[in-house]
Amino acid sequence: MSTLVSQLTEVVGDAGILTGKALAGRSAGIWSGEALKALALVRPKSTEEVSAVLKICHQARQSVIPAGGMTGLVGGHESGDTDIVLSLERMNSIESCDPRSRTMVVEAGTILQTIQEKASDAGLMFPLDLGARASCTIGGNIATNAGGVRVLRYGMTRDLVLGLEVVLADGTVVSSMFDMLKNNTGYDLKQWFVGSEGTLGVVTRAVLRLYEAPIATETALLAVPSWEDVMGLLRHFDGVLAGGLVAFEVLWRNHYELNTGPYSELEPPLSESAPYYVLIDVFISDAKQGRENLEALLMQCLEENKIVDGALASSETERLKFWQIRENFEPEQNKFDTICGYDVSLPIEAMEKYVEAVETNLISQFPDAELYAYGHIGDGNLHFSIYPGVAKDFDVVNKIIYGPLKDLNGSVSAEHGIGLEKKAYLSLTRSETEIDLMRRMKMMMDPNGILNPGKLFDLVED
Ligand SMILES: Cc1cc2nc3c(=O)[nH]c(=O)nc-3n(C[C@H](O)[C@H](O)[C@H](O)COP(=O)(O)OP(=O)(O)OC[C@H]3O[C@@H](n4cnc5c(N)ncnc54)[C@H](O)[C@@H]3O)c2cc1C
Incomplete structure (x- = not known):
């Protein structure tokens, strides 16, 4: 056993460290068929242990990769x-859930869905929600500043974190576990770590902001005849529903058809076909009246030809089925063997032409490629899945997708982050001055460069 491994074992105990053959059963991530690669997997049980582990690694200049649920996509x-x-993973307790202050104190390894359920049991809601909810951790959500399906109404993860505890690379514990909404006392240090992708510190605990739970949630799926109408509906609903519109997702026609066709177990809920399908979630405060109002609103949209068809979910089961049409990737996996996913943001008014241009350019290079577009369009966030035939040529595909974004003032990552996969394209969205400042922050906070080295950017330019 190496000196480093025995030092770490002393800190976390035998049960807190896996090496060699013991690692074989651990997967490298949710999409990965491979076993986890590591000198050791260290599983501390407390902030003190995280601090001691990092202190040892800092002194030994040993690289450390923070890991949550390993659902990250970059x-x-x-x-x-x-x-x-x-x-x-062993720091997964909910320390408190206080309905008066509407806050929850959690350890970083707590699974997102566990937090949602705990809030719900207290009659409250933690609004962060994403497809990986059952596996991702709040520490990973914070480190990636995760977005998800309710950003339109509640913001990204950074808007839901009131306080944070972080351990720096040298083992220093920075506790900013504030639990009030307002705190204008200098730099907002916790925000340095939100979205830092494990490169500046290890998140160990957080104070989360909770909201009152809605009385009911209504979900509707709408077939929309044009992009103009998609944009019009977003503004219209956001206005007339007075803050009740919490999700506005769009599926391009082929994505809807794939997810309700022969490769899927889901039946198409709508009889009319359209170029776009909009999925909305609406929080209502009066179950009966709220539903009637929404029905009337959708009827009016139908009469005015803003939609060509629509269905309001009639039960919780149907509501979840509508969401599966958006979130379920099994049909893609059944039809294609390679998945290549993208996550960009750009102004909503530019999206229609952008998607058309990407598709045309893609097919001119890869004639058998199929492009599926969908996303959190209410937030200007577009996802692409591209199949098949492009797996060996990611650079070409990346250029087709990311190339136009600079001129559109868009971003190569709306929510998944940069990680390793988008590192080469960071400068399309961030200026040299910004990247230089990020590098200086990294060098100040992690002078030995041990935390997640090589992720986000390289410390030395090529
Ligand atoms: C089906 C599916 C749907 C998804 N939908 C969305 C979506 O809608 N929106 C969205 O934003 N993302 C989405 N994701 C991506 C992913 O779930 C998020 O990035 C999530 O926040 C990652 O959490 P995790 O615990 O799995 O982190 P990991 O994947 O383990 O880690 C992600 C990054 O955070 C760092 N990290 C993890 N924990 C810590 C910690 N405690 N301290 C410091 N750094 C840490 C890691 O080093 C890594 O850089 C989706 C993924 C899947 C598989």
Whole structure:
């Protein structure tokens, strides 16, 4: 056993560290068929242990990869044979849930869905919600500043974190566990770590902001005849529903058809076909009246030809089925063997032409490629899945997709982050001055460069 591994074992105990053959049963991530690569997987049980582990690694200049649920989509948690993977999986307690202050104090390894359920049991809601809810951790959500399906109404993860505890690379514990909404006392240090993808510190605990739970949630699926109408509906609903519109997702026609066709177990809920399908969630405060109002609103949209068809979910089961049409990737996996996913943001008014141009350019290079577009369009966030035939030529596809974004003032990552996969394209969205400042922050906070090295950007330019 190496000196480093025995030092770490002293801190976390035998049950807190896995090496060699014991690692074989651990997967490298939700999409990965491979075993986890690491010198050791270290699983501390407390902030003190995280601090002691990092202190040892800092002194030994040992690379450390923080890991949560490993659902990240940009290779941010990727590790190699010589890395220490620092998993927060044993730090998964909910320390408190206070309905008066509407806050929850959690350890970083707590699974998002567990937090949602705990809030719900207290008659409250933690609004962050994403497809990986059953596996991702709040620490990973914070480190990636996760978005999800309710950003339109509640903001991204950074808007839901009131306080944070972080351990710096040298083991220093920074506790900013404030639990009030307002705190204008200098730099908002916690925000340095939100979205820092494990490169500046390890998140160990957080104070989360909770909201009152809605009385009921209504979900509607609408077939929309044009992009003009998609944009019009977003503004119209956001206005007349007075803050009740919490999700506005759009599926391009082929995505809807794939997810309700022969490769899927789901039946198409609408009889009319259209170029776009809009899925909305609306929170209402009066179950009966709220539903009637929504029915009337959708009827009016139908009469005015803003939609060609629509269905309001009639039960919780149907509501979840509508969401599965958006979130379920099994039909893609059934039809294609390679998945290549993208996550960009750009002004909503530019989206229609952008998607058309990407598709045309893609097919001119890869005639058998199929492009599926969908996303959190209410937030200007577009996702692409591209199949098949492009797997060997990611650089070409990346250029087709990311190339136009600079001129559109868009972003190469709306919510998944940069990790390893988008590192080469960071400068399309961030200026040299901004990247230089990020590098200086990294060098100040992690002078030995041990935390998630090589992720987000390289410390030295090529
Ligand atoms: C089906 C599916 C749907 C998804 N939908 C969305 C979506 O709608 N919106 C969205 O934003 N993302 C989405 N994602 C991506 C992913 O779920 C998020 O990025 C999530 O926040 C990652 O959490 P995790 O615990 O799995 O983190 P990991 O994947 O383990 O890690 C992600 C990054 O955070 C770092 N990290 C993890 N924990 C800590 C910690 N405690 N301290 C410091 N750094 C840490 C890691 O080093 C890595 O860089 C989706 C993924 C899947 C598989």
